Amino acid sequence: MQRGIANILHRDTIAVIVGSKTFERGEACFTAKRVQSVEAARGELRGVVRPNEGGRAPYIVRIWVREEGLAYECTCPIGVTRQFCKHTVAIALAHLENQRIEIERGIGVLREALAAIAPPALIEGLVGLARRDPEMSDTLKRMCLDVLSKQ
Numbered sequence: 424m425q426r427g428i429a430n431i432l433h434r435d436t437i438a439v440i441v442g443s444k445t446f447e448r449g450e451a452c453f454t455a456k457r458v459q460s461v462e463a464a465r466g467e468l469r470g471v472v473r474p475n476e477g478g479r480a481p482y483i484v485r486i487w488v489r490e491e492g493l494a495y496e497c498t499c500p501i502g503v504t505r506q507f508c509k510h511t512v513a514i515a516l517a518h519l520e521n522q523r524i525e526i527e528r529g530i531g532v533l534r535e536a537l538a539a540i541a542p543p544a545l546i547e548g549l550v551g552l553a554r555r556d557p558e559m560s561d562t563l564k565r566m567c568l569d570v571l572s573k574q
């Protein structure tokens with residue numbers, strides 16, 4: 424079974440796994456824009472983090488999914504012992520940020536597309552969604568009540 428790494432990688436989960444000190448250091452590393460690249464593929468994340476000190480080689484980080492949970496490695500002295508180092512945290516945070524941006528972009532496209540649809544077609548589309556999904560139906564009813572109460 425191939426689980427996407429995004430499904431188990433959350434900000435809170437990372438903080439719990441690594442402890443607050445490493446998390447804070449990783450967050451500082453991410454905020455300082457030291458993450459040079461991060462890419463997700465088939466249940467793993469790979470990334471490169473610029474070292475703090477000049478003259479050192481960039482850190483190569485990998486996080487992947489195992490049956491027991493997450494596994495990680497980094498070329499820094501802590502990471503080579505397969506401990507969750509601050510670079511691993513920084514890569515994970517960079518990935519989450521990329522995902523957030525991608526979702527926002529998708530919502531932006533959806534918003535434009537919805538604005539371009541004539542109201543009757545939009546209504547038929549929403550009624551179709553409500554018919555297929557009772558929960559969606561309730562959500563739409565609540566949304567209508569909410570909007571109507573403000574008019």
Ligand SMILES: [Zn+2]
Pocket residue numbers: 482497498499500501502508509510511
């Ligand atoms: Zn490291």
